[in-house]
Amino acid sequence: MAGPTRIEISRAGTADLDSVLGILDEATIGLLEHGIPTVWKPGGFSRQTFLEQIQRGEVYLAFVDKATVGTFILQWSDVQFWGEHPPDAGYVHKLAIKPAYSGRGIGVEMLKWAETAARNSGKKFLRLNCLAADRKIRDYYEKAGFIHVDDVVEPRGTASLYEKPI
Ligand SMILES: CC(C)(COP(=O)(O)OP(=O)(O)OC[C@H]1O[C@@H](n2cnc3c(N)ncnc32)[C@H](O)[C@@H]1OP(=O)(O)O)[C@@H](O)C(=O)NCCC(=O)NCCS
Numbered sequence: 001m002a003g004p005t006r007i008e009i010s011r012a013g014t015a016d017l018d019s020v021l022g023i024l025d026e027a028t029i030g031l032l033e034h035g036i037p038t039v040w041k042p043g044g045f046s047r048q049t050f051l052e053q054i055q056r057g058e059v060y061l062a063f064v065d066k067a068t069v070g071t072f073i074l075q076w077s078d079v080q081f082w083g084e085h086p087p088d089a090g091y092v093h094k095l096a097i098k099p100a101y102s103g104r105g106i107g108v109e110m111l112k113w114a115e116t117a118a119r120n121s122g123k124k125f126l127r128l129n130c131l132a133a134d135r136k137i138r139d140y141y142e143k144a145g146f147i148h149v150d151d152v153v154e155p156r157g158t159a160s161l162y163e164k165p166i
Pocket of ligand 1: 027028031034036037038094095096097098101102103104105106107108129130131134136137140
């Protein structure tokens with residue numbers, strides 16, 4: 001495979017709402033088509049919640065050659081999964097790419113970008129969570145340098161918490 005694909009990242013604006021939700025829907029359909037366990041549902045992402053997150057400046061889009069290919073959220077606290085913490089970390093959520101762009105290392109490039117953004121904001125860790133029962137995505141994050149910290153029982157299933165010193 002060729003080297004990492006060159007990506008560009010920019011903060012999503014409110015006009016990008018459909019684009020963000022479209023990527024998440026496509027990624028979810030891709031998971032379901034491959035029989036991969038997920039708590040995500042196509043059409044199940046709340047427009048209002050995403051609009052508010054976009055307005056807080058927490059939602060990002062990734063581009064390859066000007067085409068929109070991926071999205072993720074980067075926020076500075078995550079009480080739901082991590083509880084109260086000193087403001088020492090960035091928290092990534094909803095990391096997703098369009099299935100047509102998978103297998104090119106774009107997800108890892110997005111994570112690296114989030115690491116740099118968090119470090120530049122004075123953070124010491126990048127944190128994320130995933131389904132504890134999903135060994136494959138856990139291996140993916142572990143290969144990307146994330147360390148398993150804890151598991152939390154959530155209504156939708158047990159989540160594994162990961163962090164990477166940055
Ligand atoms: C996670 C993601 C951004 C990584 O993108 P990427 O760096 O280009 O990596 P790939 O898409 O090639 O995925 C790597 C492998 O993990 C698999 N995979 C992707 N998401 C997975 C998931 N949630 N659970 C288990 N396996 C998953 C892919 O099928 C692929 O398997 P393969 O190598 O056997 O083909 C992308 O796969 C994606 O959008 N997945 C769907 C959304 C998702 O699950 N996000 C993470 C939620 S915790």
